[in-house]
Amino acid sequence: MTSLSRLILDPGHPAVRADLADVDSLHKTLMRLVPDHAGPTPRARAGLLFRTEPGPDPVLLVQTANPPDLTALPAHYGTARTLDLTPLLNSLTLGRTVRYRITAAPTVARSAGNPTPHPVTGKRRGKITHLTGDDALAWWQRRATAAGLETVTITSLPRPFPRTRVTRSAPYFTLTQFDGLARITDTTPLTDALKNGIGRAKSYGAGLLSLAPA
Template identity: 85%
Template structure:
């Protein structure tokens, strides 16, 4: 089972106001929705992905592997409605055209001189570079193809990354929202991408792919 929750935050609630201003705080609040003590990578194990939706009111889409525990949220934090995505996933067949939306963190590792080898893997990686504009769109087209989608149309929109403190260990991400139509090419890869997310910054409101019938 995979669940999707539409959470409308109460903008006057102190905790909601703090979460809207700092994605780290928001991530900690949303982790209350999933079970404790589920391993060293709890977000991934719980399948927690989320995205802030554009619009006049603060709306979050929150995806989890199991039904979220909405009672764990602060009282009067917001109103929520949870749906089981299983019926939608069962309709995904090759050749079908779907509407999609994803807010992602497009990046690429670009070499500069002689990059330092990774201390464990020994692989040499360049500096992580954030992509915008046409480079970001090209990034999405590549990632969509790997996820079993062939984009037919693509529009992009820069999205905010609200973070109270930026450090080397907690870096800033450039987020881009992609919308459009796409044809399904591989159902197995697509369902995997839907459940696990795409790209970096999944703990910070990126990577959640949403589909709806065209």
């Protein structure tokens, strides 16, 4: 049962302040909501996706493949409300117009001039390039189409990369929030995108696709 939780955080709580100052710490805190998972990709196995919502108060949307264990959060961390997304997933129908929101990390792998092929696939490794502006818009249109959505309107807003205590010369990724209207063209890839997210940087608060009735 895929679940979505809305967490209104207490900005005065020391654990909240620590997590908002370090996205790696926030990711570890949110992983406490899901059962332990073995293997190299525990976040993906748990279906954990999250997004910081814009606004004056710290609000997190957290999606998990199963109902989260909210008691695993630090005491008084914040207030939470959890919804079962099954009715939403069951309501997806061809031609339906929906509102969408996603904060994503638009990137492209550009392999020109890279002579070294991947040792397993044989493909040439590309350098990951972060996309902004019109390139980011084009990226989202491609990814939305692949996810079974025909975009009708798009607005975009650059979002700051979540803070981390690790000092680096540049952010891990460049984030953009996309909002708008879209028509459903294929429910199978759309269901997959809703459950598993879109794009890179999912451990850093990117990739969670949200839909609502138009």
